[in-house]
Amino acid sequence: MSASFASALHAAREAAASQHYPHGALYVVATPIGNLADITLRALHVLGLADAVACEDTRHTQALLRAYGIDKTASQLIAVHQHNEAQAAQTIVERLQQGQRIAYASDAGTPAVSDPGARLVAAVRAAAQPVVPLPGASSVTTALSVAGVAEGSGFVFAGFLPAKTTERETAVLALAQETRAVVLLEAPHRIEALAQALAALGGRKLTVGREMTKQFEQITDVAAAELPAWLAAEASRTRGEFVLVLHPAPAAPAAADGERVLALLLQELPLKTAVKLAADITGAPRNTLYEQALALKNSEPRRPESA
Structure with missing residues (x-):
């Protein structure tokens, strides 16, 4: 002592x-x-x-x-x-x-x-x-305190995901639409397998905590798709216990939002330009918006022909 x-x-x-x-x-x-x-x-x-x-x-x-x-x-x-x-x-x-x-x-x-x-x-x-x-x-609250998760979003504690590959991949897919932060734990001998599964989440932000509170503590933000490469970049990065915070998925815009924005833009802009801007603003699929734009145009009352 x-x-x-x-x-x-x-x-x-x-x-x-x-x-x-x-x-x-x-x-x-x-x-x-x-x-x-x-x-x-x-x-x-x-x-x-x-x-x-x-x-x-x-x-x-x-x-x-x-x-x-x-x-x-x-x-x-x-x-x-x-x-x-x-x-x-x-x-x-x-x-x-x-x-x-x-x-x-x-x-x-x-x-x-x-x-x-x-x-x-x-x-x-x-x-x-x-x-x-x-x-x-607590490793859970320690990681959340430095992750910078948006206030009011809440979080889910998932802990250790299943060890079997298929079950782990299924669990990750279930997290794809989670609008709350998710706290995950992982051991060093399984972190690379977890990283490969999480890569399916693409650009979803992860805060990775390694060796929290210890001498070689490391905290970093990385896109889920980039986690395998980040781990492989240095041998030391696969050592120690891990706490990961998967940041909330962006809320999917309601279909009505895209149509409303599109209708407003069509009043001032050509169809193709309105569709492009509506897709950029709402994140809605461009093909869907294009079909909606055609439908809106076809539903407009025709102006009487001049004498």
């Missing part, structure tokens, strides 16, 4: 010790996604206070706790991962019913979002035991 974290533990006690921490409660603790300094004071206090720490990987969490100067014996660490979560949840519920405080931390970030933890939380709540969230680092 460095002197800086010794100070942090002292600060945690000063800031958080006077608060109420009920017995028999599960504390869902967000941990850093890379930078150890991103731990919260309340998380430090609760991790030290807890009778046991449930975690995705006991070795990883033990190393994390020791980095902060928090000592837990091997018997105080409970493995809770995707292969044993249902069974481990029952063990934890029994310990909570005995009045123990148990903290749960996944390997990184906020538990039960993409990592394990949701089944555990559901089991504890079903047993009528309290669940206390300790917010903190």
Whole structure:
């Protein structure tokens, strides 16, 4: 433990010790996604206070706790991962019913979002035991905060797309018309396959976050079609964990918009010129607008011939 974290533990006690921490409660603790300094004071206090720490990987969490100067014996660490979560949840519920405080931390970030933890939380709540969230680092909100997504568009958290090629490509096609931002996660050994699938989205903007909060953090904007080439340009770009924000698809103009604009332009311009400008303004197909223009022209009342 460095002197800086010794100070942090002292600060945690000063800031958080006077608060109420009920017995028999599960504390869902967000941990850093890379930078150890991103731990919260309340998380430090609760991790030290807890009778046991449930975690995705006991070795990883033990190393994390020791980095902060928090000592837990091997018997105080409970493995809770995707292969044993249902069974481990029952063990934890029994310990909570005995009045123990148990903290749960996944390997990184906020538990039960993409990592394990949701089944555990559901089991504890079903047993009528309290669940206390300790917010903190999240790769999802970290990436969104620097993506510059338009305010009010909202977002969808898709997490990891399917590993099988056909299923992954189908999932990407489903995102093609999504008018909200989409947050994706990917591991280094699968990022190139994901990039090939996302390339089908053409010019759709992606914000790519690699090694977020770590020493070699990299954040860049790239068109979906260009992502494979961007990854291939430097060997280091395929290393580390990835968070990608797929920006919202432009809203498709309503068919009525193109026809309305076209009708206004036809009052002042020749047919071909009006069609071209209407297509440029609305994005509507030029052939469709041309047919509409002919129909509008044919429907105009004929002027009486002069005597």
